[in-house]
Amino acid sequence: MKKHNFNAGPSILPQEVIKKTAEAVLDFDGDGLSILEISHRAKNFQPVVDEAVALFKELLNIPDNYSVIFLGGGASLQFCMVPFNFLETKAAYLNTGVWAKKAMKEAKGFGDVIEVASSADANYTFIPKDYTIPADADYFHITTNNTIYGTELLQDIDSPVPVIADMSSDIFSRPIDVTKYGMIYGGAQKNLAPAGVTFIIVRNDLLGKVSRHIPTMLNYQTHIDNGSMFNTPPVLPIFTALQTLRWIKANGGVAEMEKRNIAKAELLYNAIDNSKMFVGTANKEDRSRMNICFVMKEEYKHLEADFMKFATEKGMVGIKGHRSVGGFRASTYNALPIESVQALVDCMAEFEKQNA
Ligand SMILES: *Cc1c(COP(=O)(O)O)cnc(C)c1O
Numbered sequence: 619m620k621k622h623n624f625n626a627g628p629s630i631l632p633q634e635v636i637k638k639t640a641e642a643v644l645d646f647d648g649d650g651l652s653i654l655e656i657s658h659r660a661k662n663f664q665p666v667v668d669e670a671v672a673l674f675k676e677l678l679n680i681p682d683n684y685s686v687i688f689l690g691g692g693a694s695l696q697f698c699m700v701p702f703n704f705l706e707t708k709a710a711y712l713n714t715g716v717w718a719k720k721a722m723k724e725a726k727g728f729g730d731v732i733e734v735a736s737s738a739d740a741n742y743t744f745i746p747k748d749y750t751i752p753a754d755a756d757y758f759h760i761t762t763n764n765t766i767y768g769t770e771l772l773q774d775i776d777s778p779v780p781v782i783a784d785m786s787s788d789i790f791s792r793p794i795d796v797t798k799y800g801m802i803y804g805g806a807q808k809n810l811a812p813a814g815v816t817f818i819i820v821r822n823d824l825l826g827k828v829s830r831h832i833p834t835m836l837n838y839q840t841h842i843d844n845g846s847m848f849n850t851p852p853v854l855p856i857f858t859a860l861q862t863l864r865w866i867k868a869n870g871g872v873a874e875m876e877k878r879n880i881a882k883a884e885l886l887y888n889a890i891d892n893s894k895m896f897v898g899t900a901n902k903e904d905r906s907r908m909n910i911c912f913v914m915k916e917e918y919k920h921l922e923a924d925f926m927k928f929a930t931e932k933g934m935v936g937i938k939g940h941r942s943v944g945g946f947r948a949s950t951y952n953a954l955p956i957e958s959v960q961a962l963v964d965c966m967a968e969f970e971k972q973n974a
Contacts, residue, residue, distance in 0.1 A: 624937045627807050632865045674863065680796045687820070687845075696818070706827065707730065710733075719738075744901035745771050760781060767900060768910055886962065895973070897913060913944055913945030921973055
């Protein structure tokens with residue numbers, strides 16, 4: 619049976635990308651060695667990093683005064699690396715979910731943290747809009763897509779201070795104006811690669827301004843100066859990321875990704891909104907195109923486990939909602955074909971017909 623992969627992360631990758639990775643595991647670059655057993659300093663690996671950086675710049679239209687680097691440690695390490703490198707006195711944070719909160723918690727060890735707004739009281743079902751960013755903050759941190767709650771900030775915001783964005787789960791899902799950001803980072807395992815690599819896009823002139831000592835490994839400048847090769851980088855995830863970047867380019871770039879993502883999200887949200895049984899959890903105007911969260915209406919709540927079983931039997935994978943929201947979550951990342959969304963919509967309709 620065909621599986622429809624709605625996993626939230628690690629998550630679906632294009633079939634072609636998985637195939638290319640599998641081939642490289644057996645024989646990288648036709649030289650008889652596996653990608654798993656070559657040196658990161660091998661002559662034929664440097665072009666992989668170079669092309670990945672070049673495609674980041676090309677696909678996202680990143681200006682020359684920014685650097686792109688690949689690190690380990692996940693997005694979670696960035697929660698402390700960001701304040702380590704940028705927080706001198708105070709930083710502003712928008713609290714839109716668990717990841718934002720974790721980022722704030724780490725920053726508190728480095729200076730004053732101003733929470734400009736929060737939707738915690740409403741279980742993060744919306745993105746706050748009325749707030750003022752303090753003009754004397756060192757930076758303003760946002761989470762553009764709240765993977766757990768299914769809300770997304772789709773506009774590049776104007777800010778008097780550099781914006782630092784966690785884009786772990788919506789990078790490459792739509793065009794962005796990089797010039798509006800001081801830094802963008804994310805774990806690659808949602809929309810780009812297997813787990814193990816973190817991407818950083820940073821405006822060079824913002825670095826080197828804090829007075830504290832920064833340990834070598836935690837200093838962005840170290841990794842910029844060494845082209846992501848200060849120590850051994852995650853070789854395989856970088857290789858796979860490159861295959862995904864090539865796939866995005868070959869499929870029309872981020873503008874085309876956005877078009878497809880809008881179509882997929884509309885298909886599923888329309889089904890939810892027209893359903894007697896299911897209801898979306900996120901505020902409509904803040905709905906994410908990447909993670910679509912829904913539950914059963916009060917009168918059908920007792921059927922959630924039955925639907926889970928029904929959908930699983932029909933090949934749906936990874937649709938269980940995060941424990942803090944409950945119900946269901948369908949992640950519709952770039953690599954997910956619209957056919958899979960249609961299969962889920964059909965499955966929901968069939969279940970409703972049988973049970974409502
Ligand atoms: C998954 C996720 C993280 C955590 O990523 P790790 O790489 O596991 O540390 C952080 N922020 C967002 C928005 C996420 O979706």
